[in-house]
Amino acid sequence: MERISVIGTGLIGASVGLALRAAGFNGEIVGWNRSTEGLETAFAMGAVNRKAETREDAMALCEQSQIIFLATPVLAILDWMQQLAPRLKPGQLVTDGGSTKLEISELAKKLYNQKDTARFLPGHPMAGKESGGAALAEAELFRNAVWLFTPCDEETTPLETEWRAWVAKFGSRVMDLEAARHDELCAWVSHLPQMLSTALAAVLEDSFADTQELRAIGGRALRETTRLGASPYSMWRDIAASNAEPIAKTLSALEQRLAHIRENLRTPELREEFEKANRFRSTGPETPAAGKHGEVK
């Protein structure tokens, strides 16, 4: 790989640029970002060393890149996939960092990975922060994080192998999953915690916005369970839209469980629920001791 184009130089895209440099990549890193400010920040910090001036310029530079890394929100990734497919050739690799994978994988099967097209390897680094933006980017963002791939087929090309090797050099643990399974598991471990934290913070805002007492009394339990409530809609709109069914299933399951607990606050059935929860927290391997940021999502 001599040139990589990073489409979307936000937190993930800019961190990939920094991580590539830290891992010894000395080719060209082209960046494009919808907001000029984000691109300037990424350029100033050395995450990219060439700026695409326009969307068309970015497309043209993608044509001259071995690898194209799509790091926008999911719906924009789908759009870029469609724009790029007819302009790319066999021997090029497109990969991404989108938070949901089924829609991306389905589209990739249609537009890529044919005899006369570029390859597409869907990916998802399980790293992030509550806020986005290039200003928060770090070369170490992916260290100790899991980087998931949901390959579209059995085939693998030398560029795919090279990209996986770079990801390993970022310090990530690489893991392959089937796309639908990815979306189901991420609904449970990431999207459901987000929605319940948003729900809890929203209902507290409705009931207690002006109540100093609530905040004076609240401690770590309140702080932790509402922390993700700070996440902006802009980061979650596409995830919710592109993974609606799996997320809805997890929400239904949690609603039912909460209702069950509500109906059994005075019965021994409550013990069952606590004991199940205790087992979840105590059995099996603990959530890995993730690095500084590899754990934020």
Next chain:
Amino acid sequence: MERISVIGTGLIGASVGLALRAAGFNGEIVGWNRSTEGLETAFAMGAVNRKAETREDAMALCEQSQIIFLATPVLAILDWMQQLAPRLKPGQLVTDGGSTKLEISELAKKLYNQKDTARFLPGHPMAGKESGGAALAEAELFRNAVWLFTPCDEETTPLETEWRAWVAKFGSRVMDLEAARHDELCAWVSHLPQMLSTALAAVLEDSFADTQELRAIGGRALRETTRLGASPYSMWRDIAASNAEPIAKTLSALEQRLAHIRENLRTPELREEFEKANRFRSTGPETPAAGKHGEVK
């Protein structure tokens, strides 16, 4: 105060003993605990310097104490209140650290605070850990924590003033609340986060007990939202039973909010929920930067 009896030398009771010593109290601290082991631990660490041998011995020593601190779970506090009331006299003060206050306050109004009875001042230190027991006790447990009182009447006695002064010396911020309001607010900031964490961990245990993938992928979001799932039923049974209605109300409200989000994963209504949650996290004074343990509950 020359002698205080601590009934229940678990985490809270033993920490009160240690905090009293650290604050300069040099009178006698009598301890009683249902399990001998817990009492021996509290004695060995200097949290109490006299052990009641039997329940009857403990009662007799309470008769000779100026202050009696009840630090058992709520239902046992109610039991001790009834056992002690006929044996105590005006000029003695009973206070407690129970997690719910309405039932305790109602009983206190019946059995205490009369012309010919002892006084009762209901209290609740907002400090704790996921696990209990004397072995985890610390003199600093209450530093920077809020210590709530729900006084039964307008009157205050010199012993009550003295107890409040000791609590202030422990490093706690003292705050008075009406008992029903206490239980309502604690349902929101403490009991609801516990129940939702238990519910989430329990539903994950049902669905993914044997799935290594889930734990491999899960990061901070999963870890934080299920952390309280480790809390044992024994610590929560009495809270759930004695505060069932307020907790049920918070659960209903959260269930409805989750359903609302579930029905709006693809609509702009989701933005409203995120923005409300953002406001809750960003407006008003942030949850106070609590001390090492004053924040755990």
